[in-house]
Amino acid sequence: NVSEIKMENFLNEVDRREIKLEDLI
Numbered sequence: 613n614v615s616e617i618k619m620e621n622f623l624n625e626v627d628r629r630e631i632k633l634e635d636l637i
């Protein structure tokens with residue numbers, strides 16, 4: 613399912629952003 617893949621990619625991007633924010637703190 614294409615929408616599932618897009619959602620998973622989106623969540624992966626969010627995870628990366630959260631990790632970067634934690635690195636800045």
